Amino acid sequence: MANSKFEYVRLFEQPDQLLPNTWVVVRIDGRGFTKFATKYAFEKPNDKRALELMNAAARAVMTELPDITIAYGVSDEYSFVFHKSCTLFERRASKLVSTIVSTFTGYYVHLWSAHFPDSPLSPPLPSFDGRAVCYPSIQNLRDYMSWRQVDCHINNLYNTTFWALIQLGGMGHTEAEQLLKGTYAADKNEILFSRFSINYNNEPEMYKKGSVVFRDYELVEPGTHDVAKEVEDMVEPVQQSKTQHENDKKRRAKARILVEHLDIIKDDFWDRRPWLLSGKPGKIPKEP
Numbered sequence: 001m002a003n004s005k006f007e008y009v010r011l012f013e014q015p016d017q018l019l020p021n022t023w024v025v026v027r028i029d030g031r032g033f034t035k036f037a038t039k040y041a042f043e044k045p046n047d048k049r050a051l052e053l054m055n056a057a058a059r060a061v062m063t064e065l066p067d068i069t070i071a072y073g074v075s076d077e078y079s080f081v082f083h084k085s086c087t088l089f090e091r092r093a094s095k096l097v098s099t100i101v102s103t104f105t106g107y108y109v110h111l112w113s114a115h116f117p118d119s120p121l122s123p124p125l126p127s128f129d130g131r132a133v134c135y136p137s138i139q140n141l142r143d144y145m146s147w148r149q150v151d152c153h154i155n156n157l158y159n160t161t162f163w164a165l166i167q168l169g170g171m172g173h174t175e176a177e178q179l180l181k182g183t184y185a186a187d188k189n190e191i192l193f194s195r196f197s198i199n200y201n202n203e204p205e206m207y208k209k210g211s212v213v214f215r216d217y218e219l220v221e222p223g224t225h226d227v228a229k230e231v232e233d234m235v236e237p238v239q240q241s242k243t244q245h246e247n248d249k250k251r252r253a254k255a256r257i258l259v260e261h262l263d264i265i266k267d268d269f270w271d272r273r274p275w276l277l278s279g280k281p282g283k284i285p286k287e288p
Contacts, residue, residue, distance in 0.1 A: 018091040022134035023084050023141045026100045030076030031127045037076075040119050044167070045159035046207045053115040054078060055211045055259045057107040062213055064103060066252040070276050072145055072264065074152040074210035078104065081141065083279035093132040101130045138277055146265040152210040154185075157200060160207075161188040168196050205261035212262055214273065215255035217282025222271040251281035 018024055030036065042050050051073075058078050062068050067088045071080045080100055082088065089095035105128050112121055135141045158180065165176040180188065192198040200208075262269055275282040 016093045018093050018096070018132060019134045019136075020091065021084050022136050023138075024082040024086065024091065024096065024132055024134055025079050025141070025144060026082070026096055026130055026132050027077060027079045028101055028104055028128045028130040031129055032124075033076040033126075036126055040116065045156070045163040046204075048204075048206075049115045051075075051206060051211070053108065053111055055213065056111050056115070057104050058211070058213050059257050059259055060107040060111070061100065061103050062215075062257050065099070066249050069214075069279065071213040072148055072210060073213070074148065075155070077148075079145070079148060081145075085279050097130045097132050101128050104128060142270065149210055149264055153208055156203075156207050157185060157188050160198075160200065160203065161191055164192055164196050164198060209261045209263060212260050212264055214258060214260075214276060215252060215281070216258045216285060217255060217273070217275055218285050219272045220274060220282075222268060248281055251284070254284055255281065 037047070037050070054073050054076065058071050058073055058080075061080065062071060065080075065088075067082055067086045069081045069083045071078055073079070082096070089099070105126070108126055108128075109121065112126075133144075135144055162176050162180060165171045165179065166173065169176075171179070179191075183191075189200050192200055264270075270276060273282075
């Protein structure tokens with residue numbers, strides 16, 4: 001490209017590289033979704049259609065971007081995890097975030113009619129914002145994922161109790177807020193059961209645990225792999241050849257992408273799925 005007197009404006013561009021050899025989490029959130037949910041009459045405390053739409057959009061994003069290792073979603077947010085060895089877009093924050101946000105938003109709008117056939121979209125259209133955060137260790141990453149799932153449980157228990165008081169107990173919003181102020185989980189469970197015969201343990205797992213999206217490979221027996229130690233012991237990720245990278249990409253593309261509602265805090269989830277931490281595709285399950 002020929003030089004020109006206007007080219008100096010490139011000097012204003014600042015580098016936005018993410019730290020190397022770290023796990024990158026791109027977390028997106030719905031913009032103004034409180035008003036958006038009201039506009040389209042989302043059911044309270046949870047709208048199954050809205051959550052399944054979020055999951056479908058996340059699944060589509062993972063299909064298009066095989067470098068994503070795992071994703072976790074709750075309410076109007078989703079977290080997408082890139083392995084520490086990933087060099088997609090040269091680990092530039094702006095490109096990673098903009099790609100995830102734009103792809104997710106595009107699919108959310110595209111899939112809307114399949115989940116809300118009687119509520120056509122109209123401006124202002126749904127949109128999302130995002131940020132990228134680096135986590136140096138596997139423990140940091142798992143603590144982040146655990147934090148989001150614990151947050152899901154705390155918020156859902158509160159919302160389930162709050163809306164039961166309003167919808168079934170006839171309370172106003174302020175009265176319900178005052179009743180729940182300072183209560184613990186046991187108190188909310190007692191309110192649900194004693195007043196409304198609702199056993200919180202029987203609520204759908206998607207509401208209590210959120211949604212985990214990952215590729216389906218053969219599960220391994222716990223204790224047979226210590227992937228976490230192997231990964232953490234590496235000073236730098238092993239550099240793959242172009243051929244190895246392409247082969248892994250093809251294997252990821254062949255794997256089914258699952259949306260499950262599982263406990264990701266306990267070790268069992270990670271021990272049985274070593275590919276989540278190793279960054280290497282597992283074995284495709286044999287057809288039954």
